[in-house]
Amino acid sequence: MDGRNDMKLAQMEEIGKHIANYRKKAGMTQLELAAKTDLSLQHIGYIENGRRQVTLKTLINITNALEVNLSTFFLGIERADDQVGQLVTKLEYHPKKETYLTIFNAILDASSD
Incomplete structure (x- = not known):
């Protein structure tokens, strides 16, 4: 896909x-x-x-x-997207980026089992 x-x-x-x-x-x-x-x-x-x-x-x-209200309904979804965006920005410039990516990937892999 x-x-x-x-x-x-x-x-x-x-x-x-x-x-x-x-x-x-x-x-x-x-x-x-x-x-x-x-x-x-x-x-x-x-x-x-x-x-x-x-x-x-x-x-x-x-x-x-x-x-x-329809706009209120979408506001919650937008906030979640903003939080993810902020996290990605922080991670992108963090000196331990590779370490954190390895940890996050391990967490995501473990939670999808």
Whole structure:
């Protein structure tokens, strides 16, 4: 798979996780969200698991059901991206860069097992 497809999949997963987090904060089940959005329970599950692309119309429908402003919804995702960017910048210029990269890679490899 090329890098663009990997990025798309990661973005779908991130959006899905974000929807699940907001749904849980609202004290709502997937079934309740499905009912409020006229989507199937299976569709909500696929979205939350990053296995289904979300159209803008569907995302607006979901955020309205969760009573979350669309810009607020994306703000959390942008903050996470900013944190990663700041970490990469710090790492790029750190004198022990190679050591830290080796450690981070080992952690990531161990967590994916």
